[in-house]
Amino acid sequence: MSVSTIATWTVVFATLAITAKPLGEYMSRVFSGSPTILDRLFTPFENALLMWAGVDGSVNMSAVQYGTAFVVVNLVWMLISYAALRLQAILPFNPEHFSGVNPYLAFNTAASFTTNTNWQAYSGENTMSYFSQFANLGFLQFVAPASGAAVGIAFVRGLAGRPLGNFWSDLVKVCTRLLLPLAVIVALILVASGVPETLAAYLRVHTLAGGTQIVPRGPIATWEAIAHLGQNGGGFTGANSANPLENPTPVTNIVLTIAMGLLPVAFFPFMGSMTGRPRVSWTLFFVASVFALGMLAMIYFPEHLGNPRLNALGLDGTANMVGKEVRFGIGGTSIFETATMSFTTGSVVSAHDSYLPLPQIAFFLGMFLNLVFGGAGVGLLNMLMLVLLTVFLVGLMVGRTPEFMGKKIEAREVSLAALAFLIHPFLILVGTAIAVATPPGQAGAFNPAPQGLTEILYAFTSAAANNGSALGGLASSLPFYEIALGIVMILGRYASVMAMLLVVASLLAKKPVPETAGTMPTHGLLFGGILFGAILILNALTFLPIIAMGPLVQHFLLASVQAR
Amino acid sequence: MNVLRRALAVTLGLWVLFGLAYPLVITGVSGIVFPYQAAASPVVVNGRVVAAANVGQEFTAMDQFWGRPSATVSLTTGKPQPYNAENSAPSNLGPTNPVLIEHVRGRIAHLLATTPGLKRDQIPPDLVESSGSGLDPDISVQAALIQIPRVAKATGLTSARLRALVATATQGPDFGLFGKPVVNVVALNLALERALRKR
Numbered sequence: 001m002s003v004s005t006i007a008t009w010t011v012v013f014a015t016l017a018i019t020a021k022p023l024g025e026y027m028s029r030v031f032s033g034s035p036t037i038l039d040r041l042f043t044p045f046e047n048a049l050l051m052w053a054g055v056d057g058s059v060n061m062s063a064v065q066y067g068t069a070f071v072v073v074n075l076v077w078m079l080i081s082y083a084a085l086r087l088q089a090i091l092p093f094n095p096e097h098f099s100g101v102n103p104y105l106a107f108n109t110a111a112s113f114t115t116n117t118n119w120q121a122y123s124g125e126n127t128m129s130y131f132s133q134f135a136n137l138g139f140l141q142f143v144a145p146a147s148g149a150a151v152g153i154a155f156v157r158g159l160a161g162r163p164l165g166n167f168w169s170d171l172v173k174v175c176t177r178l179l180l181p182l183a184v185i186v187a188l189i190l191v192a193s194g195v196p197e198t199l200a201a202y203l204r205v206h207t208l209a210g211g212t213q214i215v216p217r218g219p220i221a222t223w224e225a226i227a228h229l230g231q232n233g234g235g236f237t238g239a240n241s242a243n244p245l246e247n248p249t250p251v252t253n254i255v256l257t258i259a260m261g262l263l264p265v266a267f268f269p270f271m272g273s274m275t276g277r278p279r280v281s282w283t284l285f286f287v288a289s290v291f292a293l294g295m296l297a298m299i300y301f302p303e304h305l306g307n308p309r310l311n312a313l314g315l316d317g318t319a320n321m322v323g324k325e326v327r328f329g330i331g332g333t334s335i336f337e338t339a340t341m342s343f344t345t346g347s348v349v350s351a352h353d354s355y356l357p358l359p360q361i362a363f364f365l366g367m368f369l370n371l372v373f374g375g376a377g378v379g380l381l382n383m384l385m386l387v388l389l390t391v392f393l394v395g396l397m398v399g400r401t402p403e404f405m406g407k408k409i410e411a412r413e414v415s416l417a418a419l420a421f422l423i424h425p426f427l428i429l430v431g432t433a434i435a436v437a438t439p440p441g442q443a444g445a446f447n448p449a450p451q452g453l454t455e456i457l458y459a460f461t462s463a464a465a466n467n468g469s470a471l472g473g474l475a476s477s478l479p480f481y482e483i484a485l486g487i488v489m490i491l492g493r494y495a496s497v498m499a500m501l502l503v504v505a506s507l508l509a510k511k512p513v514p515e516t517a518g519t520m521p522t523h524g525l526l527f528g529g530i531l532f533g534a535i536l537i538l539n540a541l542t543f544l545p546i547i548a549m550g551p552l553v554q555h556f557l558l559a560s561v562q563a564r
Numbered sequence: 565m566n567v568l569r570r571a572l573a574v575t576l577g578l579w580v581l582f583g584l585a586y587p588l589v590i591t592g593v594s595g596i597v598f599p600y601q602a603a604a605s606p607v608v609v610n611g612r613v614v615a616a617a618n619v620g621q622e623f624t625a626m627d628q629f630w631g632r633p634s635a636t637v638s639l640t641t642g643k644p645q646p647y648n649a650e651n652s653a654p655s656n657l658g659p660t661n662p663v664l665i666e667h668v669r670g671r672i673a674h675l676l677a678t679t680p681g682l683k684r685d686q687i688p689p690d691l692v693e694s695s696g697s698g699l700d701p702d703i704s705v706q707a708a709l710i711q712i713p714r715v716a717k718a719t720g721l722t723s724a725r726l727r728a729l730v731a732t733a734t735q736g737p738d739f740g741l742f743g744k745p746v747v748n749v750v751a752l753n754l755a756l757e758r759a760l761r762k763r
Contacts, residue, residue, distance in 0.1 A: 002744065003741065004737055004741065004742055004743055004744055007741040007742055008742055008743075011742075045581070049574065049577040049578070050574075052573060052577060053570050053573035053574045053577060054566075054569070054570060054573065055570055055574070068567060069567055069570070069571070072567045072568060072571050073571040073574065073575065076568070076571045076572060076575055077575065080575070123651060123652065123653070125649075125650055125651070125652065126639055126650050126651055134583070134587040134588075135579075135583040135584060135587070136583070138582075138583065138587060139578075139579055139582050139583030142578070142582040142586075143575075143578055143582065168570060168574055171574065171578075172574065172577075172578065175578060175581075175582060176581075180581075180582070180586065183586065184586075184590065187590050188590070188593075188594070191590075191594040191597075191598045191601055191602055192598055192601065193601070194601045194605055194617070194618050195601070196601070196602060196603065196604040196605075197590060197591050197594040197595075197598075197601075197602045198591060198594070198595065198602050198603055198604070199591060200603065202650070203603070203604050203606055203613060203616055204613065205606075205613050205614065205615055205616060205619075205621075206612050206613065206614055207614065207615070207621045207622070208614060208615070208621060208623070208628070208750065208753050208754065208757065209621065209622060209623055209624070209625065209628070211622075213616075213619070213621060213647065213648075213649055214649060214650050215604055215616040215619050215649045216649060216650060217603065217604045219587045219590070219591050221590070221594065221602075222586060222587045222590045222591070223587075226586075237652045237697075238651060238652045238653050239652035239653055239654065239696060239697035239698065239699070242652075242654070242695075242696030242697040243652045243697040243699060244618040244619055244620070244697060244699055244700065244701055245604065245616075245618065245619065245649075245699075248618045249738055249743070250736065250737065250738045250742040250743030251738045251739070251742055254742060306689070307659045309659065309660065309665055310659075310664075310665065310668060310689070310693070313665075313668060313669065313672060313684070314684050314685055315672075315684065315685065315687050315688065315689050315692070316685050316686050316687055316688050316689075316706065317688050317689055318689070319689055320659070320689070320693075321689040321690045321693040321695075322654075322655070322657065322659075322664065322693045322694065323654040323655065323656070323694070323695070323696045324693075324695070324696050325695055325696045325697060325700050325702075326632065326690050326695070326700055326702040326703060326704055326746050327700075327702050327736070327743055327746055328743065329743065329744055332742075332743060348696075349696065350654075350696045351654035351655070351656055351696050353654075353656040353657070353658055354654065354655065354656060354657055354658060354659065354664075355659070356659050357659070446656060447656070447657065447658035447660075447661050448658075448660075448661060448662075451658040451660065451661070471656070472653070472654060472656045473656035473657075473658070554658075554659070554660060557660050558659060558660060
């Protein structure tokens with residue numbers, strides 16, 4: 001392992017570990033209504049906006065009201081975004097004169113950016129006008145993650161035994177108090193490091209070899225900043241963050257990696273601070289960290305050792321550089337990909353289709369679990385869903401009434417959590433089954449079997465997990481995939497969130513039970529270990545068969561070459 | 565209906581700040597504070613833009629250094645068009661795909677045939693495996709050094725002179741720590757052009 005790799009990883013881990021607690025406590029102040037230093041700057045705007053919209057931000061909502069507001073505003077965004085994409089040709093800021101987006105792609109893209117998935121069945125640099133990029137999709141990259149984070153905040157308030165709060169106020173404050181200040185800082189660092197930020201038309205280059213090269217530009221730095229801070233992960237261009245226009249140096253690569261993690265990681269200590277149970281939140285924090293470290297190892301080492309079939313050609317060095325950029329190397333690439341699959345961002349600095357099978361299994365792990373910190377707020381929800389199931393399983397085993405945060409966990413909560421858990425594999429496995437069983441679905445695969453199956457499975461997993469990365473060979477612009485994946489993204493986003501809101505409403509209605517010697521602690525090494533095991537076993541039972549048919553077969557195909 | 569009205573109103577308010585003000589204000593500030601970077605770092609020689617500093621270009625001539633293989637294709641025909649910046653993309657070839665192995669073999673053979681004295685165990689993977697964006701401007705230092713015998717033969721410059729040029733086009737690590745030293749091929753070929761003109 002090189003000095004550069006160690007330095008890069010250390011900076012990323014140290015920054016996320018050091019910022020988690022202060023950022024979580026800052027969030028806890030903001031969302032408890034305590035004064036913070038940014039009040040003077042933002043309170044007038046927030047108040048004016050809410051008043052104009054006829055909202056009293058101090059009025060608490062019920063779980064149903066909160067969830068309804070969340071779904072309605074998301075639907076509004078999806079419809080407006082769809083319309084604006086269709087009308088792109090007559091809207092301003094279109095120096096390259098791109099035509100309107102076709103209906104399938106417009107549906108897929110509007111669903112994708114509203115659900116915080118940011119799956120892209122197009123290449124931005126040859127499809128989207130500047131208006132579509134910054135005023136439509138770029139706008140959604142603020143509000144879509146903010147609405148998800150708001151639900152996470154409401155859930156934490158409920159766990160703390162407080163009223164759920166006001167959706168509109170939370171939505172606005174996530175945007176102003178968390179996303180905006182960070183986005184301004186990150187965007188300016190990116191521009192200084194060489195990321196374009198302009199409204200001028202594409203750059204016409206007379207190349208050294210005597211040809212012409214059209215270099216896309218646009219407001220890329222502002223896009224890239226919020227794409228990562230909100231775990232969106234959409235690319236301004238087709239190659240996403242592998243493109244030197246989006247991510248030009250090893251330092252910008254580190255900045256983007258950290259940007260993805262800041263809020264999802266801080267949500268854990270935020271919960272600890274709000275509920276007064278920091279030990280529970282640090283236990284969950286460590287469980288997520290162990291998964292992240294495991295994924296990093298599963299990605300780095302195989303890629304470093306390389307593809308046996310290419311190594312047989314006798315080159316100088318073994319690293320698998322297919323689909324990777326030299327400036328990041330394997331070390332910088334691995335930490336970025338670990339982050340993007342942990343935090344459900346879905347931006348990429350390399351071609352996931354050209355990875356070896358074991359790293360691909362790590363990518364799947366991130367998306368199957370969806371709780372290795374996950375997206376801001378929603379990742380914590382997924383983790384808590386598994387905590388409830390684990391508490392219930394353990395309660396059954398030792399014969400105690402399951403409790404969490406001073407509330408009894410009973411049939412209703414467990415049923416809803418189980419429902420939320422099952423939606424995910426249902427969407428992935430049924431979606432994949434339909435695709436591989438029908439000609440329009442089969443037409444999408446690019447690489448020969450078994451990787452063709454892996455490509456299809458990855459697409460449905462990415463859509464259900466609201467991740468957005470792809471095995472890029474898949475023909476995602478086929479109408480079959482544009483429609484099917486659009487539907488999966490929508491169900492994957494809203495169904496489990498609604499179920500979890502009902503869980504917290506049910507918990508909130510219960511009387512707290514005092515902790516006794518008979519209460520099973522939900523913190524510490526023992527509970528952390530059981531939780532880790534439960535997460536692994538529940539997901540392995542669900543997904544191992546399909547993984548065995550795709551990446552595992554691929555792994556043994558490669559290994560067989562090595563043995564010969 | 566109340567919810568819908570509020571949703572529309574809050575959306576409009578947020579859009580003004582995040583859909584318009586944020587990108588446009590930062591664009592304005594960037595244009596003033598970082599005009600060169602904000603415009604995609606255009607490299608101007610004799611009044612013509614000859615490169616965007618961070619974007620690679622295709623080089624196939626014997627008297628130029630070559631960059632990484634690029635898998636980008638033409639937007640109109642779908643045929644290979646390396647370093648097409650308007651359609652950035654990787655090859656997406658999987659590790660067991662026979663086409664991948666065939667491509668890499670072909671590139672190795674081409675290097676061996678064109679470079680005097682080159683052995684295959686001197687070739688680093690980045691020079692024969694295609695990049696993630698198709699626009700990677702960089703190659704490893706080793707990938708530049710092994711091309712020197714070919715470029716020396718084609719240009720008549722000495723190996724020592726070419727090694728010095730490679731050194732000037734070598735960048736990084738950032739802050740002495742992050743990333744390995746890499747050679748920007750566009751910068752290297754620009755330096756090579758200058759050296760040839762001076763001669």
